[in-house]
Amino acid sequence: MAHEFHVGRAQRLTDNPRMAMACRGAEYLLPVYDWDPAVRMGPHRAAYLLASLASLQRDLRARGSDLLFRLQPPDEQVRHLYRQAETLYHVDDLPMTLERLPGVFTSFRRDLERSSARWRAPLPVPMTLPPLPPGVSCADVPAPGELGIELAEADDRSAFPFHRGEFAPGETAALAHLRQYLETRRIDSYKATRNGLIGTEFSSKFSPWLALGIISARTIAQAVREYEQEHGSNDGTYWLWFELVWRDFFAFRAMTEASAAESREPRNANAPFRLWCQGATGCRFVDAAMIELARTGWISNRMRQIAASYLIYELHCPWQWGEWWFAAHLIDYDPASNEGNWRYIAGQGADPRGGRRFSIDHQQQMYDPQHRYADFWLGAP
Template sequence: MTSSKSAIYWFKNDLRLTDNPAFALACAGVDCLLPIYIHDEQEDVVPHHFARVGSHRKRFLQESLCDLRSQLQQHGSDLFETSGDLTKIFLRLKVELGIERVYCESIVAPEELRQLQALKELGIEVIDLWQSSMLDPQSLPFAPEKMPDVFTQFRQQVEKHLLRFSEPVAAVKSVPQLPKQEVLFHSPINYERPKATDAFIGGETCAQAHLRQYFERHLVDSYKQTRNQLIGMDYSSKFSPWLSLGCISARTIAKGITDYEATHGSNEGTYWLWFELLWRDYFRFLHFKYGRKLYVSSGLGNQKSYPFNQEKFERWVTSNTGEPFVDAGMCELRESGFLSNRMRQIVASYWIYDMQGDWRAGAAWFESQLIDYDVYSNQGNWLYIAGKGTDPRGGRPFNVKKQARDHDPEGAYQRMWLNKTT
């Protein structure tokens, strides 16, 4: 076995075999392929005195990895997991297995870029492909580094050029054999079975099943009218948890929309679901243009965020703000690992404007708790609410009382979640 014919496939936020171009490229280019997943020790860093990856996120990841391992095993391969320092792990693999080539998806957030640079400094060849967006950046009518700042202008240019989505690629039919040497670092995670109350179960299998039932039940037709509701599974698409770990691709969902429209016709709901996927792309492409600037206190502006206050933060995360609507939302987040888009905006606005909190601490709490945490969308949305992103209208303070009257007039949502804290 020579290093030119063997490689590592490093799964990151692309835990699927269907529409995974980077994995397909690896399978086509080598004789032996070692699929791995690394639980980075940075996940154990405790910013603001809480775990970076909370229990709900860990469970959903466990389920997704278990499903991915099962699919790889059906192809005569396997998924190998370990945890620790990335550079030490890859250096060990280079020394013990003689593998000097790594394939992976491209993630252009600062932390992930530092990781790739560290591998290159070890003398490892890294082949990374961008594959997490609905549109291919190369298909845009402008270079991503020169994209319009304002979303509306971005959307208008995309629609003017009749761009819808990039065609998904089929699942690989065969996976190259594993290296013959024994892989000593294999350390399976302790898989926890989902509870009967868990609304989301991780993995590509469940993601594809959700895609099918969503369109079979015609739920997309009412998406625009119901997407701001707060209770239940059907008011919004609920694709985001599987999208966040790449258990399904944005291209696959976009193709599902187009296939549905071909049979049933287009409507406000189908357009609006595509519209939301475009927002997701927009936040991704902004990283090509602004990169690290999106992570500093002042964001893209000149005004730094409010200083961090631990006592205020504890009241916010533990549902003790004294504002029932906000407290209910923060309880749902802690108890379920999920929150509707409307409630995310409300609790974020309350933390930033009413409690004068550091937006970066709020973003970090969402990162810890949300099963659908996505570095691009999380950062983009918090900057948007805080008025430190590209929105020309500045910040987005919400009138919480009005939001409660509009979206929870009978108080059902508040009773549902606040009763769990009593």
């Protein structure tokens, strides 16, 4: 029997439960990725995704399989595989049902900590893969230019320079980064450095690989657990788990709630929104973030929150507009996390305080008192 296996957001061989299940009993297996030409993507997000698929295709070919890239929207039955990232905890192992999922993250995290819930052990790479169905051949995954997508110009200032080998969108680079991150013990300072703004050394930098399922949350969590067994736990190791649980929380909420995000460009977008997108609001701190996003497809989590707060509370624009813009441009775009974070800032969903309006001046004093970040991206005033 032949199976179509939609890669979706599971673009790896290691710890891929869906692939393992698809291989069972399959005489033939056809890995597939359907590219929806109606989905708007900025050049960096498109380049990153296509490079990830090309890397997966090479890995599959090395094992006698391949990847069929199709220029068409996914069928309704499989569309969720292109939107839902895999979680650290399996839904069946949670200490509550999805219907009783807490509405607040802190309650969800505490329930996990009090329970005996554990993530399932990561699966090894399949020893063999079923061959392609007879007569099927797969062309190379296209480059952005072949799809009429503007080429992404590399910017060496990027905090996630995916044009460099160590940040490449592929499983080999992701696993190497995990090993290096632990071997150098950078995880020990994760909590203290996660709000950095410049360079490649702050935060863990796992999110672009996690967003496309190039590496699994279970693989990361298991490696951190083994690290703790050797070196002991600390604030850094705990906080990395904490952030993976945030990611799960948004994913599980997305399974139970209808999305309120924009799927197309806002028709009535106003001038303040367009200035925000262009990095031309006149607020240098916010403008620097939007320029960084445009030039690299990446901004830190701290600057995402600040830019979101500015759009919602200072420019009085709907959060859905900003969520749509981030979705188009972030290389680590994850539908559940992106919408969840925007709703969190807007006070809809998982925030018991009814919104997170940031004082931009206070945030700059805390995280960029010398204005180095703004000068880095905008030049000295």
